[in-house]
Amino acid sequence: MRIVDLSFEIHTGAPVxxxxxxxxxxxxxxIEEHGYYANLLMLIEHTLTHVDVPAHFIKNGLTVEKIPLDKFIGKGVVIDVSHKPPKSEITVEDIEKALKELNIAIGPGWILLFYTGYDKKIGTPDFFNHPGLGWAASQYIARLNINAVGMDAPSIDHEPYPAHKTLLSQGIVIYENLTNLDVLIGNTGFKFIGLPLKIKAGSASPVRAIAILE
Ligand SMILES: [Zn+2]
Structure with a gap:
């Protein structure tokens, strides 16, 4: 068994x-002054590696503490979209072609991850110019009825947020700011786990996301 860490380190001044x-x-x-060591955290729920839940975009949508935990665990697959130009749209064709090449069909219980390579650009001006899901691709994914979608970029889409609106309204949760997805390219059906903190009325939560390869 091998565990791949898919989360960024939380530190002061990290980009959001x-x-x-x-x-x-x-x-x-x-320890020197008080005999024990502890840090105070001040952060938005959407800091670094995190999961968005319906209430983030949907009025009266489910908040993070109310979502069954099986949503945050699933069979993972990574689609390589690192060839896409900056700020471009990831299309239905991109997804269909990749799934066909991997020879898999995905549905309930799966977690679909997009490798953009933009995790390597964190801290540079280019970081926010990642490709993103458009309306058609978001509707296509919503119909697959999978558990979650994730990307190694600060968001999975750009304004007007077609993926956030479409996927969250279908109860599909969204992982953002993942890292190390390149390690998983070509693997299908590994176990993905990204449990949120139990934040009352939370719109999202930082997560320690991992992939387990058997
Ligand atoms: Zn978010």
Whole structure:
């Protein structure tokens, strides 16, 4: 069994979407002064590697603590979209072609991950120019009725947020800011786990996402 860590390290000043405050990890007590060590965290729910749930875009949508945990665990597959130009749209054809090449059909219980390579651009101006899902691809994925979609980019789409609106309204949760997906290319059916914190009325949560390869 091999575990691949798909999460970024949470640290002060890490990049977040422009509308949000940058995270703070502040030493609150230290062994030298207090006899024990602990940090204060101040962060938006959507900091670094996290999962978005319906309430993020859907009025009265499910909040994070109410979602059955089996949504956050599934059989994973990675589609390589690293050839797509900056800010371009990932299409139905891109997805169909990749699934055909991998010779799999996906549905309930699956987690569909997109490898863009933009995790390597974190901290550069290019980081937010990642490709994203458009309306047609989002509707195609919604019909597959899978558990979740994820990407190694700060968002899975751009304004007007077709994937967030389409997938979250269907109860498909969204992982953003994943990393190390390149390690998983060509593997299908590995176990993906990305459990959220049980935040009351949460719109999202940071996660420690992992892939387990047998
Ligand atoms: Zn988010």
């Amino acid at each position: 979407f422009s509308a949000y405050p940058t995270p703070i990890v502040h030493k609150w007590v230290s």
